[in-house]
Amino acid sequence: MSDGIGYCEIRKIEKIDTEEYDTISRVLNAIGNRNRIAMLAVISKYMEVCACELQPALGMPQPTITTHLHKMYDVGILKRKEVGKFSYYSINPKFEGIVNDILRGRTETMEA
Template identity: 90%
Template sequence: MSDGVGYCEIRKIEKIDAEEFDGISRILNAIGNRTRIAMLAVISKYREVCACELQPALGMPQPTITTHLHKMYDVGILKRKEVGKFSYYSINPRFEGIVNDILRGRAETMSV
């Protein structure tokens, strides 16, 4: 150490504000849950699904389904179409790319 900075001084790395990544982290966080990825898999396959269809497909009670769908809708991953008492969800086209990458595994690169 040579000038009193107190850290190893291989390089001067400029400060970075984590808040800058708040938006993207909330999106990834909304995707990063196995139940919600399973939902995305179903929605991706059928293009558009009724919330009530996911209930038997995932074997989870209705409030759980609704909560997860809302979480993804809130950050823009899902679109919603309401017809009478039914709600149909589809993947927001802006996210189709990354969702498909994730579902396909983007296999070689991401599977563990």
């Protein structure tokens, strides 16, 4: 380190504000989990599913299901409708585009 900077600067790239990407990163982080994508696949197929239906489909205990659903609900990916003691989850229309891209089409181009 010669005199102060501590790194090369082939080009001077302006300092970038990472906070700008906070929302999108939290959304992608909420989707980027094998079990949660599987849940999205089921919800996308059936349009609306009861949490109790996901339990046998995913083969995991109820609190695990709830936790994952809430993670996606919290960032707005899922909508929730409560009917009696049941909770029905569906994909927020705002996110249908990206969710479908992830579940279909776009996914294939990434493989191999």
